[in-house]
Amino acid sequence: MNNQFCKYDLSKEILESLTILNYTVPTKIQEQVLPEALSGRDVVGRSQTGSGKTAAFAIPLCEEAIWEENTPTALVLEPTRELTMQTKQELYLIGRKKRLKVPDLIGGFPIEKQIQSLKQKSHIVVGTPGRILDHILRGTLSFDALKSVVIDEADLMLDMGFFEDVKKILDTLKKTPRIMLFSATIEEPIKRMIEQYLKNPVFIAIEDTLEEQNHIRQEIYEVEEEDKEEESNSKYKMFLHVLAKENPDSCMIFCGTKEMVNVLCRKLRRDGVKAGMIHGDIDQQDRIRTVEGFREGRFRYLIATDVVARGIDFDRLSHVFNYDFPTGRETYVHRIGRTGRNGETGTAISFVTSADQKMKRMVETYVGYELPINIYQQGTAEEEKPFWDRQKEKVVLKKKKGEAFQQTIMKLTISGGKKSKMRAVDIVGTICSIDGILAEDIGAIDVRDSITYVEILNGKGDKVLNALQVKTIKGKIRKVRKTR
Numbered sequence: 106m107n108n109q110f111c112k113y114d115l116s117k118e119i120l121e122s123l124t125i126l127n128y129t130v131p132t133k134i135q136e137q138v139l140p141e142a143l144s145g146r147d148v149v150g151r152s153q154t155g156s157g158k159t160a161a162f163a164i165p166l167c168e169e170a171i172w173e174e175n176t177p178t179a180l181v182l183e184p185t186r187e188l189t190m191q192t193k194q195e196l197y198l199i200g201r202k203k204r205l206k207v208p209d210l211i212g213g214f215p216i217e218k219q220i221q222s223l224k225q226k227s228h229i230v231v232g233t234p235g236r237i238l239d240h241i242l243r244g245t246l247s248f249d250a251l252k253s254v255v256i257d258e259a260d261l262m263l264d265m266g267f268f269e270d271v272k273k274i275l276d277t278l279k280k281t282p283r284i285m286l287f288s289a290t291i292e293e294p295i296k297r298m299i300e301q302y303l304k305n306p307v308f309i310a311i312e313d314t315l316e317e318q319n320h321i322r323q324e325i326y327e328v329e330e331e332d333k334e335e336e337s338n339s340k341y342k343m344f345l346h347v348l349a350k351e352n353p354d355s356c357m358i359f360c361g362t363k364e365m366v367n368v369l370c371r372k373l374r375r376d377g378v379k380a381g382m383i384h385g386d387i388d389q390q391d392r393i394r395t396v397e398g399f400r401e402g403r404f405r406y407l408i409a410t411d412v413v414a415r416g417i418d419f420d421r422l423s424h425v426f427n428y429d430f431p432t433g434r435e436t437y438v439h440r441i442g443r444t445g446r447n448g449e450t451g452t453a454i455s456f457v458t459s460a461d462q463k464m465k466r467m468v469e470t471y472v473g474y475e476l477p478i479n480i481y482q483q484g485t486a487e488e489e490k491p492f493w494d495r496q497k498e499k500v501v502l503k504k505k506k507g508e509a510f511q512q513t514i515m516k517l518t519i520s521g522g523k524k525s526k527m528r529a530v531d532i533v534g535t536i537c538s539i540d541g542i543l544a545e546d547i548g549a550i551d552v553r554d555s556i557t558y559v560e561i562l563n564g565k566g567d568k569v570l571n572a573l574q575v576k577t578i579k580g581k582i583r584k585v586r587k588t589r
Contacts, residue, residue: 107127107129107130109130109131110129110131113139113140113333114202115164115168116175119167119168119199119200121202122199122200122201122202124139125509126198128160130498132161133156133159134152134157134161134309135160135336137311138162139165141166141309143164143410145283146283146306147283147284147285147304147306147307148162148286148300148307148309149285149287149303149306149308149309150230150286150288150311150329151287151288151289151290151310151425152287152311153289153438153439154418155443156311156460157466158191158257158384159195159384161544162181162255162257162492163199163200165253166178166181166229166253166255166545167199167203168197168264170200170203170205170228170523172228174250175226175227175246176247176550177230177246177250177251178228178246178250178251179228179229179251179252179253179255180232180254180255180274181230181231181254182232182237182255182257182262182274182281182321183231183257183258184258184261184262184267184415185235185261185413185506186211186389186392186418187383187392187396187438188258188351188417189210189211189231189232189233189418190209190211190255191417192391193208193209193504194507195228195347196231198506198510199222200298201507201514201548201549204547204548204549205228205549206225206226206229206549207227207228208227208231210230210231210236210240211232211236211515212233212235213389216240217234218245219236220240220245220247222315222523223246233246233267233554234262234267234270235267235270237274238273238274239558241277247278249279249280251280251282252282252283253282253284253285254275254283254284254285255285255286256285257416258289259286260292261289261415261519263294263295263414265279265318266560268298268409268448270304271298272298275302281304282309282339283308284302284304286298286299286303288440292418294350299317307321312458312494320449321444321452323453323478323547324453324455324478324479325452325455325457325476326343326455326456326457326479326480326481329458330458331414331422332459342426343481343554344426344428345372345378346483346484347481348378348406349492350488350489350492351492352455352495353405353423353488354424355402355405355420355423356422356424356425356444356504357406357407357419357425358407358408358425358426358428359409359411359429359495360409361429362410362429363384363385363386363410365429366408366409369382369408369428370382370408373520376495378406379394379403379405380406380407381398381404381406381407381408382407382409383395383408383409383414384409384410384413385410392425399419400419400505401502401505402500402502402503403500409417411431411436411439411440415439415440419423419443422444423444423451424454425442425451425452425453426453426454426456427455428456428460429456430457430464430465431468432473434470434472435466437471440453440455442486456477479551480481483515510542512531512563513562513564513571514548514560514561515566515567515569516558516561516587517569517585518558518572518585519557519559519578519584520585521554521555521557521578521579521581522552522554522555524554527557527578528552529552531579532547532550532557535573535576536569536573539576541565542569542572545563546561546562546563546565547559568583570587
């Protein structure tokens with residue numbers, strides 16, 4: 106197997122999943138975190154979004170998980186619902202060959218369904234602090250077998266006021282687990298948490314080098330304070346012409362306030378530009394749909410505030426636009442670092458008013474170079490035509506992460522569930538009685554009240570589907586079909 110993750114002595118199932126996901130060369134943070142995390146050390150990691158940090162802790166958690174264990178061996182705390190779902194997907198895909206169950210526990214969704222899910226086998230739980238604490242207080246979440254806790258995006262946890270809930274969760278644990286904490290910055294309250302809860306942690310910091318930042322073309326456009334739409338040189342008109350001239354494959358556009366996100370998205374849509382938006386006042390379900398729509402390529406431009414966008418990872422952004430210049434030096438670096446990753450080139454364009462000049466100079470001192478100012482020249486109709494033609498193109502959806510798994514996995518729906526006293530062991534026993542089918546060919550099993558879902562791995566789905574048409578499960582021939 107030509108996969109550099111082999112050097113970490115990982116199990117065959119984890120290596121197979123990493124190869125299918127095209128994780129073959131460890132990133133910088135993975136190279137430093139994996140040896141420490143796999144040996145059971147407490148870890149403090151400092152890195153930006155897109156560094157491969159999630160896989161750096163997901164691989165050790167999936168490696169230590171034991172399928173036979175019924176209660177969670179790991180807990181991952183995330184500050185937002187979007188990050189929870191993103192991390193759950195990463196853990197699910199990396200642990201898929203081990204048939205790991207990864208429930209996500211977040212607010213805004215029925216707690217009763219989460220309680221039912223937790224009554225089944227669970228290996229790694231991912232959730233927001235408030236909902237995790239709710240389950241602990243209800244007695245619906247057991248941590249008797251807990252080995253590891255991950256506190257992800259700790260600085261965002263602090264900013265959003267979740268630190269006390271995190272401490273309460275840690276204080277409820279009967280056993281002292283290994284803790285891994287990740288944060289873009291390590292502020293004083295985070296330092297105190299590390300001193301209180303972590304045991305002799307190893308500190309790992311990954312910084313973008315000047316060479317890596319050189320992959321990103323950075324430009325500044327100086328704009329007027331006022332944004333009067335009727336003026337030809339207004340900030341919005343200038344932005345729209347620059348956007349059309351650049352014609353990005355995909356980009357994030359950052360605004361300083363939720364109100365500005367709304368205004369900019371409304372103007373772009375009015376002018377025929379397909380764009381989505383996320384900020385804290387948007388309904389949770391709509392935010393999730395928007396994030397997934399952007400990942401799938403349903404629209405090319407995502408407008409966001411910093412807080413909601415923090416930590417959400419998107420592949421291959423060609424551009425980042427600072428419609429509103431950031432109010433912090435680190436924020437500028439975090440924003441532009443979303444493009445030009447993994448040796449690819451990227452473009453970061455910022456619009457700077459006279460009120461932003463002081464922060465621009467602070468950013469320049471922080472990064473160690475001057476940000477080049479571009480003299481605005483409106484593009485010709487011919488130059489902007491490809492952009493406007495692209496807005497009328499039919500959407501071609503991108504392949505989802507982990508789609509390669511689907512070529513070898515078939516999900517089956519079986520009539521009958523808990524009400525007919527069907528258990529996962531009944532499903533496994535029947536399927537393993539089929540000639541040529543082993544336990545390792547059976548993936549996740551989800552037994553519900555009147556129906557059961559089971560994944561068949563290794564390209565053996567059709568064989569199992571055909572055999573189950575005449576085989577009895579729990580003394581009865583069941584209706585079995587391929588899940589849509």
